[in-house]
Amino acid sequence: MTDEIKIKSDTSPVKIQPAKSSRNQTSPSGKRIYMRAVQGVYQTVRRRMGIFFMAAFMLLPWIQYQGKQAILLDVANQEFNIFAVTLWPQDLMFLVWILIIAAFALFFVTAFLGRVWCGYMCPQTVWTFIFIWFEEKIEGTRHQRMKLDEQAMSAQKFSKKALKHFCWILFSLHTSLTFIGYFTDISQLYIDFFTFSASFAVTLWVLFFTFCTYGNAGWMREIMCTHICPYARFQSAMFDKDTFTVSYNAERGEKRGPRSRKADPAKLGLGDCIDCNLCVQVCPTGIDIRNGLQYECINCGACIDACDGVMDKMGYQKGLISYTTERQLNGGKTQVLRFKLIAYAIVLAVMTTLFANALYSRKPFDLDIIRDRNQLFRENFNGHIENTYTLKIMNKSQSAAVYDLTTTELADKTQWIGAQQIEVAAGDVANLPVSLVVDPALLSEPVTDFYFKITMKPVGEKPITLYEESRFFNRL
Template sequence: MEKYSSQIDVSVCTEPRPIDQGHVYVRAQRGRWQKIRQFIGWALMLIFFVGPWLRWNGQQALLLDLEQQRFHLFGITIWPQDLTLLALFLMVSAFGLFLVTVFLGRVWCGYLCPQTVWTFWFIWVEEKLEGSANKRRQLHKAPWSLNKLWRTGGKHLIWLLISLLSGFTFVAYFVPAAALATDLVQFSAGLLSSFWVVFFALCTYLNAGWMRAIMCTHMCPYSRFQSAMFDKDTYSVSYDAKRGERRGPRARNTDAAALGLGDCIDCNLCVQVCPTGIDIRDGLQYECINCGACADACDQTMSQMGSATGLIRYASERQLEGGKTRLLRPKLVGYGIMLLLMLVVLVYAAASRVPMALDVQRDRNQLYRETTQGWVENTYILKLSNRTQQPQDYRVRVTGMDTLRWTGPEEVTVPAGEIVNLSISLTADPYQLQNSIQAITFVAGNGLLQVQTNSQFFSPSR
C-alpha cells in the first residue's frame, strides 16, 4: 500500500479530486482503521473460501442442498420443517444490524459488506499492477502501448480469476464442493451448475471491478433507509467543522489562529482516499460507508502539521456540538430488546428441536379390508426421518388399542440425514372393537429420543 512521506509539502495540494469521468481513483491509505478493515476483510474472505471444504462426520460441513431440500450445518441437518429456525436467524441478523447501525452507523458497509471487501481486494490488485491513484489515472488516459496492454490486461485477468474462484466457491455452498470441482475440471459439470458459477463470477467481476461505488450509491437499498435509524447520538465518520474551519493551506509551524484559519489545511487527502469519492467535510452523506479511510488520512496530516488528531473521527452529532453522547436511548434500547427477544426464541426453538420425525400415511385406496379369517386390517406407511449426522436405530410401536396385532418390521436403521418408509398393517378382531373409528398413536424412539404421531383405526360400523 502507498505511504505518505513525512517530508511532503502539505501547504499546497496538487492532486485532483479522485473522480474522473465517473471513475473513482482511490488513493492508498494506511492507519488504524484501515488495519482493522483489512484484517476483517481478509478474515472474512478466508472463511468464505475455506467454508465449502470443511468436513464433518465424513461429509461437507456447510452445504445448503436445495436439490435434497436439506441444509447441513456441521452436525445439524435442517429440513424444510425447520425453516422457522432460518427465519428466526434472519430476524436476529436484521435486528443486530439495526442495533449496530443506530450505535455505529454504517460500519457494516465499511467493514463487513462483501461488496466493500471484494472492491478493496480488486483495488489492491489494481495498485500492484498499475501503481498509485495518479499513475492509474495517467495510464488510463495514455494511448495504448505494450506497457499499458500488459498492465491493464494482467489486472483484468487476475480479476477474472478471482471472480471465477468466488463464483465457484459460492455455488459450492449449494452443490458438493469436491464433486463440483471435479466436474468443472473434467468439463462434465451440469448446465445449471456451470451457469451459476459463470453468473456469480460475472457479478463479482462487474460489481467489484467496474461498478464499485455505484452499487453503494445507486443500487443498495440499505444506503437509502439507513438514515431513518440514525439519531444525534449515532457514531459515524464526521468532520469537526468548529475546529477545522476556516480551511486554508499554510506552512508547518504556522500560527493558524493568527491567520484566522482552522486546523483543516484543505489538502484534499480525505477526498482522495474515499472509495465513493465524496467530501466528508460536506457533512453526513448517504454515500459514506463509514470505512474510516478519511479519518486515517486526516490523522496522518494533522500529525505532520503538529496538530491534534481527530479532526475527522468517529463521533456523534451531539458530540460535535459540544454535548455528551447518550448511549442509552429509546431507539437503541428498543432494538436491543427485540434482538434479545429474538435470540431467546431462536435458542429455545433450536434447543427444543427433535432430531427425528415420524409421519404416518394411511392407505389411500381403502379405509380398511377384511381378511380371509374375518379380521379387520388397516395398512399404513410410516416415514421415519433421521435428522442427525449418524445412523440411528429406531423401534416403532402402536398404543391406544391393546387388541391390535402388528404385521411388519418393528426395528429399523435409518442412515444419517435420510428418510426410511415402513409398510406395516394392523389387524383386530371386529368383535373386540367398540367403535368404528378408534384413536391410536404410533411411537418411535431409540431410548434417548421419542416421537409420536396420532392416527385412526377404521372398522365396519356395528
C-alpha cells in the same frame, strides 16, 4: 455545522442528503473514482477483518468432517450438511430464524454505529478493496493510475491493463468456484471444471458468478453502494442523534484554508482543516464528508485515518473527522443506552435464544402419518375394526438408525399388523404400511385419539423417542 441535519427528537429518523459537489477526482469522463491508499487504525481493523472473513469463506468448503465435506448445501438432493447437523426442506423454519436474527442484528448495529457493516464486512466492500489492491500493485499509486489512463495506448499501458484484468478475472473465477463449492463437492468441482468435465449447468453458474464478481468489484464498485444496494436508502430510518457516524467537526475545522505548519490558524482566521482534500481522495464512494452526513457514506473510516495523519503532521489534535454523534457535535453528551437500542437488543437476544432452543430440541428424525384415503375404517370377518396407516420415517441424521414403533392409549387393546422395527439409512425416508385392529367393544367413542410412539436407536448413542398424534375410527 454546515448543512446540519435537523432531527425532531432523539429517536426520529435522520434525513440523509446527497453530497453537494465535492466529488473525488475522476477521469476525464467523470465516471471513475481513483481511490488513494491510506494507513491508519481503522484501515488496519478493516483489512484484518477482511482477511479473516475472506479466509473463512475460502477455507470452509475444504474442511472435512467424518469423511465428508463439512459444509455442503446440496440443493439437488435437498440436503444441507453443516458439520454434525443435517437440515432438510422440513427444517426451513431455521432459515427463517437466521434471517430474522440477521435483520435485527443489522438494525442494532446500524442504530449504534451507523453503516459499519458496509464499511467493514460487506462482501462488496471486501472484494472491491481486494481489486483495488491488485490495481495499486500493477498500475501504481492514485496519481500514477490517473496519469496512465490519460496516456495514449502503448505497449506498457496495454500490458499493465491486461495483467490487471487477468488478475481480476482469475480471482473472480476462484471466488466463483469457492462459492459453488458450498453447493457441490468442491474438490471434484475443481477437477471437473479445469478438465472440462463439468456439467453445462455447473459451468454456466461458475461463469455467471465469475462475471458478477468481476463486474461488481472491478467496474461498478461504488455504484453498488450508492445506487443499487437498498440499505443505503432505508438506513436513515435507524439513525438518530446518538448514532455514531463518521462526521466532520465543522465548528473546529471551519474556516478551511492552507497554511504552513508553523502558522497560527487563529491569527489567520482559519480552522484546523487545511483543505488538503485527502478525505475525499481516500473515500471509496468519492464523497466529501465535510458536506455533512450523506447516504453514500459507508462508515469505513478511511477519511478519519487520512485526516488524523494530516493533523498529526500539522501538530493539531486528532479527531477533526471522527466516529461521533450529532448530539456530541452540538455540545451534548451521547446517550448510548436509549430506548431504540435497548429494544433492538432485547428482541435480538430473545430471537437468538428461541433459535438456539429450537436447534437444540430438534429431533434427528421425523414421522409423518398418512391415513388410508379410500376408507376411514373397515370391519373384518371377526367383527373387529381395522384402520390402515402409512408411516413415513425420515432419518435426518448422518448415520443409519433402527426405529421401534408402537402405540399409546391403544397399546393393550390393539393388534398391530406390519413391522414394528425398521432400519433407515442416513438421510433416507422409509414408508411403512401398518394396520391397527381393535375390538369395537373396547372402545367407548366413535373416534379415539392416540399416539404413535417411535424410538430411534442410533449406534452408540442414547435412544430418542418421538410421539405423533393420530386417530382411530370406530363405527360411526
